[in-house]
Amino acid sequence: MANDRPAFDACALGEWAEDVRGGRLPRREFVARLASLGVAAPAASALLAFAGVANAQPQPTYKPTKRGGGGALKLLFWQGPTLLNPHFGIGAKDQEGCWLFYEALARYDPDANLAPVLAAAIPSRANGGIAADGRSVTWTLKKDVRWHDGRPFTADDVVFNFAYATDPQTAATTIADFDNIAAVTRVDSHTVRFDFKKASPIWDKAANVTLIPKHLFESYTGAKSRDAPNNLKPVGTGPYKFVDFKPGDLVRGELNRDYHAPNRPHFDTVELKGGGDATSAARAVLQTGEYDFGWNLQVEDDVLTRLEASRKGRVVACPGGDVEVININHADPWSEVDGERSSPRSRHPILSDAAVREALTLLVDRKSIHTFVYGRAGVATPNILNNPSRLNSPNIKDDFSVERANAVLDAAGWTRGADGIRQKQGRRLKLLFQTSINSVRQKVQNIVKQSCAKAGIEVELKAIAAAVFFSSDVGNPDTYGKFLADLEMYAVAGRPPDPDTFMQWFVSWQMAGKANKWQGVNRGRYRNDEYDRMYRQSQTELDPVKRTALLIAMNDLACREHAIIPIVYRPSIYGLGRQIVASLSGWDNALSGIAEWYAEA
């Protein structure tokens, strides 16, 4: 457990980065210094890039030299969008449909950096877009952008979207993207300023919300928002104009002749078909070539490989922030405290022993899970933060060793009983491990159970219907929020590039319990004052380099303490037709770069 490697000195890092920027410190020297701290060279370069030193982002090359002429683009989603107002979107599928017609100020590229869409440039400290005190950010908008009905897109539209989404009567799901924003002010016709409630290093959340036109929605705000005729007939700024929409089934669009980027889009029409299941969607793209794009192909990797053999299409994996974890219950699920099991005030009788948590971590055979269960859809990792590479800690090692697990447990005084199961002070080492019903997760459960048996830990498995497990139903004991078990496995999905939401998983004030109706995100009820302190610091640290170092240190602390057991990080898996060149990012919706897609001749 003890690690004598020096912790990141966040201050020094920031100064070094400044030195590189100012030409006082050679890049190579910077990389070498970081290497001495255990940061791999690519990660060090990424850190530099993040500090604004090397900002040469490779732009995706777009080959077509004229607009249109690409024929029809056929997209297949096994879950079709059910609505086309981005502020009502419940899941990723809805946002995907919106991106055909609507656009945001910026999107996230594959390296989790912002790329401008409706913005003329990305604000930075260098160009003065981000205020030095972190209290505001100013966006300049692209000129000559027109809504599909010909009206110009201006700063007023951005201001309106803020007012629309934050009206509680609208019941917008995007309200959280604006939670730290006090006001959005029009500076001039093509400049807007976002003022924050408190200075925050996270200034980009609202930039990724797709924008709706003020002139069509302004008479339908608040309680009337549901009556807007354009909820079903989007008029946006995007590369495709709306043709037809059937909720859950079909979205159709046609080329926007007045699109604001030259020579784009390439395709004359676009069709998004929804419904069915992921396997047959993969088949229609990879094996028969009926469709050009298959969304989120959650299919076992060897099936995908077999379908790919037909050479009609290929599978693309886009790394993002999603990570599959085994959450450890640090509270006691087996006795009631104040009429509540797994109370944040209790401590787990077995798992509060760090040796048991360490042994469990040693017993997860991540390499086999990656190779035999997930394939391309899950890459083994011992870390909570994996992507983008600048956040990946080099300090945590992936160890799988039954022998060492046994040794750790022996040393901690857990001795084997007559049946081979360990016990200590009359307490059997028996754990209940729950997850959602899902063949992949259940395979992983079994792998863990088998290696635990070799170390004298008895694991009982439980699988709960996903609709119940992931619900926030206060009356149901089987939700992942209540966590009335010792271990539970699920994935953090759709995490934004900034890991802040995930880092809250380990802060003490987010502990799930009766008091907050089990809505706190610290479902493992982990508590560590040092972690709390670091998290608070990360909330106010405005220097991106220092903050990155801090986040890595938080990752290391949680992993060394075995607060949680990461298993694999899960890239988004898409299917692409043979000729299609698509600009896909694991950090944003698949269709956020649809304007850049084209078909190779």
Place this chain on the structure above:
Amino acid sequence: MGHYLVRRLLIAVPSLLGISIVLFTVLALAPGDPFSEMALNPNIPPEVQAALRKHFGLDDPIWQRYFRWLVAMLHGDWGFSFISRVNVDTLILQRVPVTLAVIGASQVLALLIALPVGIYSAARPYSWFDRIASTFALIGFSLPTFFTGLLLILLFSIKLDWLPFVYRADLSATGWDWWVQQLKQSIMPITVLGLFQGAGWTRYVRSATLDVIRLDYVTTARSKGLRERAVILKHVVRNAMIPVVTLIALTMPQVFGGAVVTEQIFRVPGIGSLLIDAIQRNDTPVVMAVTFVFACLVILFNLFADLLYGWLDPRISYR
């Protein structure tokens, strides 16, 4: 007759009320909520989900929600989907044409197979034709649609590459081309459903006809010197059809209800797939509306079947 109709319609009212109460209670007691998808999205904090639940009245007691639904329904307001925030009637009407086209066509296909094959088999029982027809009928209704569906996809879409296996309600083609494409994409779902339904009905028609064909009045008709064709069509079939009509009338509501499994396999955007999506997402207003319309249709077609008996068999009278 008029009295009978009124009485039957009046009896239907409490039945429908009872059905709606049962449906609503079951849906309300089922675990999960329409916004659970949000719980997996860390960008949306749990408070948003809680606010939405409150906004849509999901936290109110069941009976309050039921009466709110009932009053709205009586005013002709079907409510709106929690998921898409679109009015439920719009959602259903969007799906009706495809459902009628695909399921309706498959029922017609089933009838076209079942009636002639069943009657001909009964007219010549244990002949070679009867044996072959019985064997195929047995195979037909033993194989579930999800199996035959996948089999057809494997053969015609993947091995032979003749037919598409994704059904598109919005074909971009026009004129002749539209008809060709429509036919190509409809063949497989209609065949799968039609053959399955037809196989069952064939056996039913055959046994119903066999029951009648041995009766004395048929022998009399034959000894009168009537041609065999007239005997079968005028004397046998009309009487044999009474149980068959019941069966068919009771399956008619399914034309509306859609075929959940087959629609899912071929991605037919019918009412069945709307229903299954709504159930999976706990979208109560949509599930309520679809199942309730379905219940109404079952009651209606029952009545229709009863009325049809009187026409088929004048001995049956209504009081």
